Amino acid sequence: MRLIASPILRNVVTIQLSRSRRLQPKVHEGRLNAEGFRFAIVASRWNEFITGRLVEGALDALERLGVNEGSVSIYRVPGAFEIPLLAKRLAQSRRFDAIICVGTIIRGQTPHFDYIANEVARGISQAGLESGVPVVFGIVTADTVDQAIDRAGVKLGNKGFEAGMTAVELANLYKQAFES
Numbered sequence: 001m002r003l004i005a006s007p008i009l010r011n012v013v014t015i016q017l018s019r020s021r022r023l024q025p026k027v028h029e030g031r032l033n034a035e036g037f038r039f040a041i042v043a044s045r046w047n048e049f050i051t052g053r054l055v056e057g058a059l060d061a062l063e064r065l066g067v068n069e070g071s072v073s074i075y076r077v078p079g080a081f082e083i084p085l086l087a088k089r090l091a092q093s094r095r096f097d098a099i100i101c102v103g104t105i106i107r108g109q110t111p112h113f114d115y116i117a118n119e120v121a122r123g124i125s126q127a128g129l130e131s132g133v134p135v136v137f138g139i140v141t142a143d144t145v146d147q148a149i150d151r152a153g154v155k156l157g158n159k160g161f162e163a164g165m166t167a168v169e170l171a172n173l174y175k176q177a178f179e180s
């Protein structure tokens with residue numbers, strides 16, 4: 001069987017190849033170096049046995065990436081629903097280069113799961129958009145306690161660690177992009 005590329009497809013390929021030869025785009029990517037940056041972790045107390053591991057994961061990432069002693073503050077709130085407002089106020093205070101939000105919302109524990117999870121996600125996103133400071137989503141949402149445990153360091157990585165890494169990358173990226 002002979003394969004005949006359509007004229008449209010041939011054009012696409014030609015354009016992509018010539019673009020990659022001509023253009024030398026300047027790529028901006030944040031480095032993974034936490035030295036000199038300040039971070040706040042906003043953590044809820046619900047499901048502490050899981051959220052505690054997310055906090056540990058975030059601290060581990062910051063420490064591995066060289067954060068300075070005294071440059072990390074942890075703020076605790078009762079539930080995940082309370083995270084967005086505090087994250088927004090901390091971001092607006094300009095005392096931190098990034099805010100890391102961690103918490104655990106489990107479907108089986110509340111008929112309000114969808115409301116809480118949606119509002120928390122929307123609020124965290126809004127905190128970043130309204131303050132202009134990176135606010136990172138490190139919230140575990142899961143159907144069961146077992147699933148949540150898996151995302152806090154057992155099987156599927158640690159969402160707090162992931163959020164810590166993201167915060168460092170974004171702190172660097174924003175500094176490179178807007179302060180140099």
Ligand code: INI
Nearest residue numbers: 044046078079080081104105106109110
């Ligand atoms: N808060 C959580 O962080 N996780 C949950 O799973 C949860 N459940 O299941 O209800 C939860 N509820 C409390 C909520 O976040 C607020 O603290 C509360 O509604 C007071 O505003």
